[in-house]
Amino acid sequence: QVQLVESGGGLVQAGGSLRLSCAASGRPFSTYDMSWFRQAPGLEREFVAAISWSGSSTYYADSVKGRFTISRDNAKNTVYLQMHSLNAEDTAVYYCAARWTTVRLRVTQGEYDYWGQGTQVTVSS
Numbered sequence: 001q002v003q004l005v006e007s008g009g010g011l012v013q014a015g016g017s018l019r020l021s022c023a024a025s026g027r028p029f030s031t032y033d034m035s036w037f038r039q040a041p042g043l044e045r046e047f048v049a050a051i052s053w054s055g056s057s058t059y060y061a062d063s064v065k066g067r068f069t070i071s072r073d074n075a076k077n078t079v080y081l082q083m084h085s086l087n088a089e090d091t092a093v094y095y096c097a098a099r100w101t102t103v104r105l106r107v108t109q110g111e112y113d114y115w116g117q118g119t120q121v122t123v124s125s
Helices: none
Strands: 002-007 010-013 018-026 032-039 046-051 058-060 068-073 078-083 092-100 119-124
Touching (some): 002 092, 018 032, 018 119, 046 068, 046 078, 058 068, 078 092
Antiparallel strands (some): 002 018, 018 078, 032 046, 068 078, 092 119
């Protein structure tokens, strides 16, 4: 079992930045690939970014590429999502997710085994 707790959400003006954190506990953090997903009101949950267990591989949704950066610190059992140039379309509840590491990073929510409770990000225009 892996427990995930997100933090760092809040209200930010368009063009601003936020950094989300996801703290993990339970099984060794370095054995899991990690991802961020988000869900806006009335929409389905969508993939945002993923990072491999070592941090050597990352993958981003086109909508956030160049603006968001996913990273991890295995010594702190934490994954981060640094978000820049935020706009109203980024408003959503952001979730971190974990799955046992595989060769290829996964981008669909059904492929992840563990989820946090989510943190709200609201971008005002």
